[in-house]
Amino acid sequence: MGRPRTFDIDTAVDRAMELFWRQGFEATSTEDLVEGLGIARGSLYKAFGSKEQLYALALRRYCERHAVGLIEILERADQVRPAIRAVLLELVEADLADPERGCLLVNAATERSAHRDTVRQVSRTMGQIEAALAGALERARARGEIAADKNPRELAQFLTTFLQGLRVMGKARADRAFLENAVEVALGALD
Amino acid sequence: MGRPRTFDIDTAVDRAMELFWRQGFEATSTEDLVEGLGIARGSLYKAFGSKEQLYALALRRYCERHAVGLIEILERADQVRPAIRAVLLELVEADLADPERGCLLVNAATERSAHRDTVRQVSRTMGQIEAALAGALERARARGEIAADKNPRELAQFLTTFLQGLRVMGKARADRAFLENAVEVALGALD
DNA sequence: CAAGTTGTTGACTGTTTGGTTCCAAATTCG
């Protein structure tokens, strides 16, 4: 009952995600959001409560879309090493294609390290990435794809950390050779 | 001639660095700067021109102080592997001691990826870090400290990338075990 | 159709923003 919404909440969150991703939280004004989402100021506040809450939604959306996508690749892979290489090289491509965007998760971790909820969301997602890597590596070890004396969890923690570094170097305009090189050396840790 | 400055430019830049480091560029208002530097608004603009220019000075100061410090450790080390471990573990300690601060270089890379001058300063400094690592690794190889078939430049690019990842994970509140673990695995790349 | 409910809108609020300008007082040098 009542007047139905004339805009789609999901696409609005997507567009907000895009804006926050590109510009960060502080540099994105409510005016930017009004313009970018194509809805009036009042509707925005009615639907989302505040800039802060909309940011939280956008961040969660990003985590669901990107981290989960990455995790599924790892879970579905029958060969783990190529899967991990593929994941890392895909991130390299994303950074090269659009260096200003980088990774919203990294941006959130650095820009909003004083905001509990943001930090919690970020570290939760990184925990999921670590767990997915650890799981894949565990399977790889069981199958003899990596040496038995390797510790999957330790490797996963290392790879998770390296992955964030990749995104930072991408934003710092490192070139393709640099990033792909770094990836290959990092993969050497699995040997 | 004229009245001499009553505040010290250097310590003012230091304080500005501290503020920008903690809060980022956007979240630091001119009011914060006036309060933090302990000088009046007018004096601040007379001395530094604008918030933007003061930020540039603060960032350069950070690079000179922290990157150069790190580089000197590497250059002076007689054993390279322990020196690299020491450098990485020191960063871990810094992150654990003050997670909200993180690394100003990483913060700058992510928050201000649309500002040419900032990005240039960041990537120049990362280039210096890479070069220092490469130089140290080159010496290590010459001395037989690492295997002859290792490529110092490739290893240096990997370590530079990993180092940035460490700082991000530190901000995401990874614990000591996680970070130290990641460091040990990363050092394994030298074997 | 009327009542009730919810959404949309854009003008409006009060605050804060980065930055400028003015000033009398202070301090130096020639």
Added chain:
DNA sequence: CGAATTTGGAACCAAACAGTCAACAACTTG
């Protein structure tokens, strides 16, 4: 002394800020 220059601080600016609101619009139910 007097010219030069910086000081702190207040006043000021237009723009941008996050957020609110009353009036209007569209839907469901009775």
